[in-house]
């Protein structure tokens with residue numbers, strides 16, 4: 001049983017109800033009405049940027065392309081962009097140029113340092129973004145890092161949303177991620193159709209930092225539950241039960 005299956009079992013066991021959003025790729029064209037890109041009419045589809053094409057970023061970007069989104073990609077290692085370019089994505093050679101050429105830019109980066117480098121560093125997003133644009137960081141970072149990035153982005157006149165994800169490679173491929181968002185409420189409403197393409201649920205949690213904090217708390221709970229479950233598997237073996245049957249029994253709770 002992997003993490004995703006474990007989470008599914010736990011969710012049904014505890015009857016947690018997520019806000020299950022429909023796949024809203026058909027609404028993508030409506031988003032342009034809520035964005036005001038300079039020099040563009042409201043009937044022009046929004047231009048979306050995606051920075052960071054690793055294990056998570058690549059399938060997320062791929063799902064946007066499959067949904068017909070006008071996507072521009074960048075990755076530190078350029079070769080990871082090539083498969084997406086061959087499927088129709090545009091390419092820019094820096095985060096700055098992606099942010100300058102797009103209305104909304106998503107970033108899925110390894111850790112706090114890379115998230116700060118890409119957002120605030122030389123040729124970073126903050127140099128290319130500005131009023132009428134939005135930046136959505138879906139990386140997992142700590143609260144202070146998210147607030148730091150928020151400050152740099154907001155100082156340009158652009159909007160910021162943190163949106164770390166729960167889920168792993170398979171949910172990313174299947175468009176089944178859970179977004180824990182916080183920051184600018186209008187930007188949340190604007191990017192909702194794109195989150196619905198990449199995920200199955202999304203939560204808006206208020207001020208910047210709350211998404212990062214929620215992600216850490218969720219991870220702590222998941223880790224504790226995984227540890228208890230592992231203890232249960234071992235105990236079942238010790239008392240002569242088949243751990244596979246325990247898993248099956250548990251799946252009905």
Ligand SMILES: NC(=O)c1ccc[n+]([C@@H]2O[C@H](COP(=O)([O-])OP(=O)(O)OC[C@H]3O[C@@H](n4cnc5c(N)ncnc54)[C@H](OP(=O)(O)O)[C@@H]3O)[C@@H](O)[C@H]2O)c1
Pocket residue numbers: 051052053054055056057075076077080108109110111113114117118138139140141165166167168169
């Ligand atoms: N993997 C999971 O199951 C999972 C689940 C939930 C959340 N997350 C979170 O999602 C984020 C991405 O995870 P991942 O698994 O996709 O990681 P990954 O496969 O290691 O990809 C990391 C990405 O960050 C880029 N990067 C690293 N350092 C950089 C730097 N200094 N400057 C610019 N770009 C840099 C990498 O570029 P290169 O290609 O050039 O190395 C790559 O695009 C992390 O915050 C992680 O905690 C992961």
